[in-house]
Amino acid sequence: MKINFIFKNKSKKNKMNNLDGTLDGIQNTRFLNIYHGLIKQMLKQTQFSEMELNCILMIYHKFVLLNGPRAKAMTKKQFFHLFEVLFKVFDLQIIERIMILIAKESKNHIPPIAWVKLFSVFMSDSxxxxxxxxxxxxxxxxxxxxxxxxxxxxxxxxxxxxxxxxxxxxxxxxxxxxxxxxxxxxxxxxxxxxxxxxxxxxxxxLEFLGPCLPSRDGLTVTAYCSNILSKMGDMGLNQDDVK
The missing domain is CATH 1.10.238.10 (EF-hand)
Known part of the structure; x- marks a missing residue:
């Protein structure tokens, strides 16, 4: 899965319309049409900016695209794999519990709103x-x-x-x-x-019965890959390097 966010020398409008350089104009527009309402909703419920929400959901969208043209959600298998590879959480029981908590009634897939809420907890300072x-x-x-x-x-x-x-x-x-x-x-x-x-x-x-949250290194990689600019200063990342 390749993601190439476009930021440098672009107006805010163009940034939103051409968020991912690996997708053509039609695909980028389709992404905005699908997630526009959720982004507006999550602006009121999370600490993220509009640009950050676009980037977080673009990663989710790219996972969905891997499942075929008719797919609408990230699969349980993808979710488990992500935790094991990126977040370094290996306890399957804990991953299953996290999925139950964020996805609620969705047993075999992760809805986009659950994905955003997961990132919100991971990146929270509270x-x-x-x-x-x-x-x-x-x-x-x-x-x-x-x-x-x-x-x-x-x-x-x-x-x-x-x-x-x-x-x-x-x-x-x-x-x-x-x-x-x-x-x-x-x-x-x-x-x-x-x-x-x-x-x-x-x-x-905090995690006395086993890791449930990404390590600091995992959060650094997540913030960088997701272009969560508000967290990069805390993690020693240079925002000018994000393109």
């Missing part, structure tokens, strides 16, 4: 927004707390070995340790309030 997102991923039972069964399912992936008894013991010890850290009211459950209180004091514990 710890509260990221905590709510990550906790929702871990919250397998769709309640407002994590119990010992849930923690065991995630922690069990941390340990491998031929000695099954040892793995079980290590898992149980880790679960006990996490409950001591996060179960502040000692009720045998980790509520969102417990979790958020701990993470605000120690932000490194």
């Amino acid at each position: 710890l509260d927004e990221k905590m709510k997102f990550v906790f929702s991923i871990y919250n397998l039972h769709e309640t407002n707390f994590l119990n010992r069964e849930i923690l065991t399912k995630f922690v069990d992936k941390f340990f491998t070995g031929e000695d099954e008894d040892e793995v079980v013991e290590l898992t149980a010890d880790m679960v006990d340790l996490l409950f001591k850290k996060f179960d502040l009211d000692r009720d045998g459950l980790i509520s969102y309030d417990d979790y958020s209180t701990v993470v605000r004091k120690t932000p490194m514990l």
Whole structure:
């Protein structure tokens, strides 16, 4: 998939009409016709500029085009592959949970609005927004707390070995340790309030049951490839290099 955004020496109008140099004029116009309404909607709901939304959705559109002329959405397979290759999130259960959260009733494809919302969380500077997102991923039972069964399912992936008894013991010890850290009211459950209180004091514990968000390097590549100019300064990128 090749994307060549056109920015240099162009007016704003021409930038919008000729966003991708790999598509001809008719295809660029078709893109704008498809996503114009969503872009206007997302301008009010996300931190992105109009140009950034155009670029984010152009990447989505190029994935859709790979699925054939009649395709209208990114497939589940493409979504999983993107997480594993670009975002470096490898836990299939976590990727599945992310898809459920953002795509809602869409079980086999990712709607464009879900794609934009995903980028909005990834690029957010709000710890509260990221905590709510990550906790929702871990919250397998769709309640407002994590119990010992849930923690065991995630922690069990941390340990491998031929000695099954040892793995079980290590898992149980880790679960006990996490409950001591996060179960502040000692009720045998980790509520969102417990979790958020701990993470605000120690932000490194945000993803304590496994990575759910791209690393800083992954975000840098994502911002560069998506032309999210508002994030490039924070990541040490030069906006003049984006063409």
